[in-house]
Amino acid sequence: MTMTTTPTTEVPFEQIRAAFARGYQSQRQELAYWIDEVEGTIPPDLHGTFFRNGPGLLDVNGQRLHHPIDGDGMVFSMAFANGRAFVRNRFVRTKGFLEEQEAGKILYRSPFGTQKPGGMLANIFDLRLKNLANTSVTYWGGTLWALWEGGEPHRLDPYTLETLGLDDLGGILSPGKEFAAHYRIDPDVAGEPHLVNFGSQMKLGIGFQEDATIITIYEFDQAGKVLKRHAYQIPGFSVLHDMAITPNHCIFFQTPLDYNAIPYVLGIQSIVQSFRLNPSRPTRIVVLPRDPEGPVNIYDTKSGFIFHLANAFEDGNTLCVDAVSYADFPQIEPGENFLDLDYRRFPAGELWRYTIDTNTGTVERRFLYPGTCDFPTLHPQNQGRPYRYVYLVAAPPDKTRWVVQTITKLDLATGTTDVWNAAPYGFPSEALFVPRPDGMAEDDGWLLSLVYDGEQHRSSVVILDARDLAQGPIARLQMKHHLPHGFHGCFVPDYFGPEA
Numbered sequence: 001m002t003m004t005t006t007p008t009t010e011v012p013f014e015q016i017r018a019a020f021a022r023g024y025q026s027q028r029q030e031l032a033y034w035i036d037e038v039e040g041t042i043p044p045d046l047h048g049t050f051f052r053n054g055p056g057l058l059d060v061n062g063q064r065l066h067h068p069i070d071g072d073g074m075v076f077s078m079a080f081a082n083g084r085a086f087v088r089n090r091f092v093r094t095k096g097f098l099e100e101q102e103a104g105k106i107l108y109r110s111p112f113g114t115q116k117p118g119g120m121l122a123n124i125f126d127l128r129l130k131n132l133a134n135t136s137v138t139y140w141g142g143t144l145w146a147l148w149e150g151g152e153p154h155r156l157d158p159y160t161l162e163t164l165g166l167d168d169l170g171g172i173l174s175p176g177k178e179f180a181a182h183y184r185i186d187p188d189v190a191g192e193p194h195l196v197n198f199g200s201q202m203k204l205g206i207g208f209q210e211d212a213t214i215i216t217i218y219e220f221d222q223a224g225k226v227l228k229r230h231a232y233q234i235p236g237f238s239v240l241h242d243m244a245i246t247p248n249h250c251i252f253f254q255t256p257l258d259y260n261a262i263p264y265v266l267g268i269q270s271i272v273q274s275f276r277l278n279p280s281r282p283t284r285i286v287v288l289p290r291d292p293e294g295p296v297n298i299y300d301t302k303s304g305f306i307f308h309l310a311n312a313f314e315d316g317n318t319l320c321v322d323a324v325s326y327a328d329f330p331q332i333e334p335g336e337n338f339l340d341l342d343y344r345r346f347p348a349g350e351l352w353r354y355t356i357d358t359n360t361g362t363v364e365r366r367f368l369y370p371g372t373c374d375f376p377t378l379h380p381q382n383q384g385r386p387y388r389y390v391y392l393v394a395a396p397p398d399k400t401r402w403v404v405q406t407i408t409k410l411d412l413a414t415g416t417t418d419v420w421n422a423a424p425y426g427f428p429s430e431a432l433f434v435p436r437p438d439g440m441a442e443d444d445g446w447l448l449s450l451v452y453d454g455e456q457h458r459s460s461v462v463i464l465d466a467r468d469l470a471q472g473p474i475a476r477l478q479m480k481h482h483l484p485h486g487f488h489g490c491f492v493p494d495y496f497g498p499e500a
Ligand code: CO
Pocket: 182, 241, 242, 307, 308, 487, 488
């Protein structure tokens, strides 16, 4: 495989920014239909359902949110069988969504900067958060969950995407208890897959108390039964969005954030806007045991802010963790408009490998891919194990700081890349790897991604052959409408469409 790029005509940045910004228009319609516009051919042996979550509303009755991460969750599904596809999208009907739609205005402050109208007096001392249910979606043990890290998951009907209510996991989650959006599926625990998730609770130090983070680990069997639940209090404050797993460990990056709670409590800033990365303090790699009796280990290293981890694996006395690090915590400041941001001044997401010597406690790090990238994915069978290929959404190869417009396959053995470039007007989201039935090679499968087209203002699903991205999609399924830029999802082998 060689470095391949699709040539594109040069389009001014302002035009690309405007096309990207159109992808932040709210989608108020909830639709369900068979895809009838396909370029190429849907592989007939691609069978199952692709789910994705992301903000559906970027405004409430015209009152614009401050940050897209504050948008109400809209779940998308595309069900594949016999070379056909059925698409559906629906809002997660959270309590906050229903209240705000009824009121026709913003009633809640949200973590990334959205404030209620009326300035400081309307927001002061109001520390309630709305469960946004917008970050990921997964199907496990017969249940479809819309996930958001600040609270309980919402249960959805996998066929209709109808909201069935909050899930307290059979009484395990107390109201408002954190349950992360970044679960991992261990493909083989004594021959059975397990879902491992965590909840991260910030404990801000008050008076003589130190800041702390309480991390709870959950492990589910294939039927959805909770097998393990164990909690740890780790010194220091951070935001834990994602983790990696190995057969024995759950691994977190606790990057050093300082915060100033006063503007938040006073209603001037959101909680996240009060965070600042403090590069003078070390990043801690927190390694928690999957086995509740196992040891906790914490290693110091240096990093920027980390949202997403790609993977981790054990190799004798070394533990390798791959993660996307930003030189600074990306913020949208109170006076800024996210539609006008110049992405060229944002810190770049860089993929690094951290290699921990568990005997000596030393950590070495090296670049895996220095361009701007994020949303790493891999073959599900390699989760927590040595792996060769990681799939990224990345800036075009000739641009260092840019909007992510490509799906890039990085060969970790050779360092080479294989790129599908959707520029100038295509904006792909997380690319999920779907193994080909009976496929043996690590890259024998398809990549599925929802792509926003900023020229036509509609979305499509592209299917790429993971062995050859540069040839372009083997199928592009055009939707009749757009979905705003979104976050994470899953592919499951069950077909949740209507009867053909
Ligand atoms: Co994420």
